[in-house]
Amino acid sequence: MSTMPEIQRFGDLPLARAGVDRAAHHRLDEPWLAAAWSHPTTRVLPISGGEAFVVDTPTGTELVLLPSFEVPEGGDRYFLGTDDDGVSYFALAGETLPGRLDGDARPAGLREVGGTLSDRDAGLLVHAVALEHWHRLHSFCSRCGHPTEKAGAGHLRRCTSCAAEHYPRTDPAVIMLITDEQDRCLLARNALWPEGRWSTLAGFVEPGESIEQAVAREVFEEAGVRVGEVSYRASQPWPFPASLMLGFVGRVAPGGAEITVDGEELAEARWFSREDLRAGWESGEIVPPSGISIARHLIEQWYGAPLPSSVRW
Known part of the structure; x- marks a missing residue:
């Protein structure tokens, strides 16, 4: 057992x-x-x-x-x-x-x-x-440039000149686990990350864009992969500094699984089977995402078991 x-x-x-x-x-x-x-x-x-x-x-x-x-x-x-x-x-x-x-x-x-x-x-x-x-970051009014002061028990700033009220903003960002027809998952390495660190793709929602559109756009822009259906899973605040991570899973569109990265934002991207992932972290060649990241939990739900708990970044 x-x-x-x-x-x-x-x-x-x-x-x-x-x-x-x-x-x-x-x-x-x-x-x-x-x-x-x-x-x-x-x-x-x-x-x-x-x-x-x-x-x-x-x-x-x-x-x-x-x-x-x-x-x-x-x-x-x-x-x-x-x-x-x-x-x-x-x-x-x-x-x-x-x-x-x-x-x-x-x-x-x-x-x-x-x-x-x-x-x-x-x-x-x-x-x-x-x-x-x-x-x-909000000491001055974005309308007139004068100083603002705290109000609303810390949930509001009010301009001392034009009385404009400013409220905290949260930046929506999509984070997604994409799978192909062989049920492999798409993971990538940011060009600024240490060797071996892999995670799901993510990116900010642009003005006038739905979150489903953002998922497809970000995956294509970063990895050249075309996404078909996507499904929302969960969200969590990510105050580093002011994001809300919206977690999705998605399937690659027919014929859209070929990977192309520019080498600037992403150093590389790959399709991983469950066996690939297990072999990678057992050898130390792959570092899973942090335990506080929604990326880790998206991967765990696909993988079917917890990732190594000793790994943190």
Whole structure:
């Protein structure tokens, strides 16, 4: 009897998990926010440059969440939501993380710990990282050029001159596992990646384009392969810096399986059988995608078993 662990389902994608209600109806209620911030049960996540303090435990990794009276003055507050017990959560973004904490706390980012955090902590960190990056890049109004100021508990910036309101934006990107008539999957190596690193194709959705059109266009532009039917599978936020990854599977169009790469964006692309993949990672010649990437889970669903868990990038 096989002892192979169950393949992770798309509903469990590491960066698509959450355990907190975002409670958006409170974002413009300043008296409520002030009371929530000062409440003794409220917990605050200090964040800087996409990193927060974490501690390692026997069962995973936990965020270091502080009472509001223990965090330093200053910084930008972002309201992240409330849980079923009525606890409110905020992020506090600063130029640096607070001074060294007692114990084994260390700074870490989503790429390192996203897969080992609880649902609650993963959702909090993804939310906070995305907001922090957006605020760093939107200090000025795109309409008139004057400074903007934070509003809406961190989910809005308002121009100090023309009063235009600016909201966080997310860039849709498609990521797809394409198979051929022999049920081989198409994987590629980005020209900037280290030797041996392979993954599914991906690309941004262009203005005026459907996501299905984006799948076909990106695969053809990057690998010269023509795609027929495509099916949506799942999505997950990818705040590096502000994307939403939309996962698809697709089949090559009849006669469209020939691969052509330009050698600039992609170094190479290949059709892989399951036996090719297994032999590649057993020999160390192929490095599967990171455990926090939807690419890994698209490949696992096709392969029929988990990929090597010891491999990370």
